Amino acid sequence: MSWKVKRFDELTTTELYAILKERTQVFVVEQECPYLEVDGKDVHSYHLYKEENGEVAAYARLLPRGVSYREASIGRVFVKKEYRGRGLAGELMNKSLNFIHGELGESEVKIQAQEYLREFYGSFGFRAITETYLDDGIPHIDMVLEK
Template identity: 45%
Template sequence: MIEIQVKSFQELSTQELYDILQLRSEVFVVEQNCVYQDIDGKDQKALHVIGIKNNKIVAYTRIFKPGDYFENASIGRVVVAKNQRQFKYGYDIMKASISAIENSYKETFIKISAQAYLKSFYNNLGFKEIGQEYLEDDIPHIAMIKE
């Protein structure tokens, strides 16, 4: 079981921010062997959805209100530590992110840019593919929406 916290950028402690960036880098840069600029200047506008287990951040997303990233509310940087994936925390952190968008932004229409291999994961959460696959940082992605 993970404890979920939702925080603005200003509410994050220096240690929490460090741990989030470390987890994102561990998965998106090292594990996926993808050289890209993770620190993109958008974290300040986001709400950060943090999954904590044994005082360690093991799952994370960031969410945006309409207009701050996409035209619609969105969820991005969905990540679960490799050694915690067998517990299905991806579903917990995504459900918490969807709820946080509904509660914080009063929105139900959500757009994501999903890694294509995770389509069925997002389908299980109510997202549907729109358009064609595209490359983002040399990884196949697809736009998906939840209404």
């Protein structure tokens, strides 16, 4: 299947349910991190995802500037376990950045990344702007990309 990007109000209830189900599976269950996954930012965001075999295989939430940070942001990035190792994460980030730069016209992007992904995000031009810190018990780092 192809990639889709939709505003919150364009998502069908079935699409929204599938997205939230997979986000909860990855960020709450798989990472053993109990937190409020539905945080109120979805309604202000764009949702980029790829469906395969009737399920959400990869996803990123694209936040316009002013929703999480002064800059535009990318969050809730995941590739479902069964689809990892196929290059979907790189494809997802390229599509995310193309949308933010091209469609939203933003030059700066800020992310809160899990520390172990520092090099992955660095390969897209992100640079660390904080030291490593714990968020929900997981080491994170804030990074920015300036085009």
